[in-house]
Structures are given as structure tokens and as C-alpha cells.
Amino acid sequence: MNTSDGWRPRHVPEARGRAGAPRTPIDYAKAGRSSVRRRARGMTHSEAAAALEEAELLAHLDRRDEAAADDGGRRAAQLAEWQRVVQLLAAAGGLYDPDADTVVQEELAEDRRREETAQQRRQEQQRVADRAEELARLGEAGRLNRSVPSQAGDEAARDLLDDNLDYRAAKVDAWLAHALATHSGHYADPAARAAAVGLLPAPVRARAALLAALARTGTPTDGDLEFVGRLAQADPGATTALAAWLDTAAAVKEGTA
Secondary structure, three states: OOOOOOOOOOOOOOOEOOOOOEOOOOOHHHHHHHHHHHHHOOOOHHHHHHHHHHHHHHHHHHOOOHHHHOOOOHHHHHHHHHHHHHHHHHHHOOOOOHHHOHHHHHHHHHHHHHHHHHHHHHHHHHHHHHHHHHHHHHHHOOOHHHOOOOOOOHHHHHHHHHHOOOOOHHHHHHHHHHHHHHOOHHHHOHHHHHHHHHHOOHHHHHHHHHHHHHHHOOOOOOOOOHHHHHHHHHOHHHHHHHHHHHHHHHHHHHHHO
């Protein structure tokens, strides 16, 4: 059975955007409220009450139609909205105007805030993706060591590479560990180093700790100390313990010198 506005829900496959991300699911209840507001614009109280009676009758008839009942909550939302409009006009009189409806305007304002938040999130995701690709290219070309982490968020770029199983993530891990160990670039800031505890995985932090400990013993750490990375990856806890032991040994030596 067709509804009064000619709408019938259709079951369609989930659409995906160009980037492969699922589109925002359709809010059928919201669509139902919007359709009522469009029809109700300019109606008097008696006209809105008649429209409510018609909607209630159609809803009653549709209960016998399974396809019509499975509408994602649209019909129930329409009925509730007609009831609200009727009550509003009964109290305020005049003609219904969605532009002067406080409830409608608050919903629109919330929609704008939600869209702004979503847009900011998309922009941040794109920034991280661009940075991840930049770091990956530098690592592949052997040019990462010529730069240092220059901005907050390089950890997120590293995570994206790791999540995508990008083989170049290993070079970025080594680069970040060296920067953390030497307090260079973004990690010159103590707050950034403290935040790295929650942003970098244990193997990267362990690698940085061992590099820093080796440096304090006078061991050059500017080269590619591959064994440090292997140790940290195999057992971050033991690597961190080794770094602490080296620090203690260096402190004892300095105290007895």
C-alpha cells in the first residue's frame, strides 16, 4: 500500500564512497519528520489536525502490510511530528512555519555542529594519511634520517602505516625511536615525550630507551643499529630492562670515577 507522500522503503546494498568508506546510514525517522514539516508549512491548526487523522488512518492500515511496517521508524516519527505540530498550533495559533519552530531550528543547529565535527574529522584523517605517505616515501628513499618528527601526529601517521601492513612502517619506527632517544624534533618538548608513552607501541619505546642508554655509555647511535630494533621487537620488556641496567651501570661508574 502506498503512503500519503508516495514513499515506500527499499532495501538496497550499502553504498560506498570513492574512498571505500561507508556512507552515513539513512535516518528514516529524521526523513519522516522532515516530510511532515514540508507538508505542514502554512497549515492552520485545523488543517494540521486533519493531516494527523489521515496519517493515523494510514498507519493503522499499514500495520497489516509487513513491507510498510518495516520502514525504519519513519511512520512512527511522522505521527509523532504531526502530533507535535498540532499541539504547537493549538497553543500558538496562526500558520505553521518551520523557520520559526524552535525544535526544528535546534535540530538544524545540531546537524550543523555534527557536520562541522565530521568535516574536521575527515580533514584530520586526510592530514594523517598524507603525512603517512610522506614518511613512507622518505623511508623508502632512505631520507628519513635527514629529518626529525616536526609535528604532533606523526605517531598517528605511523599507526596508519602499521594498520595497513605497510612494510615501510619499520623504517618509520626506527626513525621515531631515534628521535625519542635523542630528544630531537617534536620530542624536544618534555610533554611530547611523556605523551609518546601512550602514543607509541612498546617496541618503539623500548628501542628508544636502549638507544638512549647506549648513548649515555658513549656508544655511537647515529648508525643503523639494527640489532636494537630486533631486540625491542622480540621482547620490549627485556629491552627496557637492559636499558635500565645500562643506565644503572653508567651511574655507578660515574659515582666511582
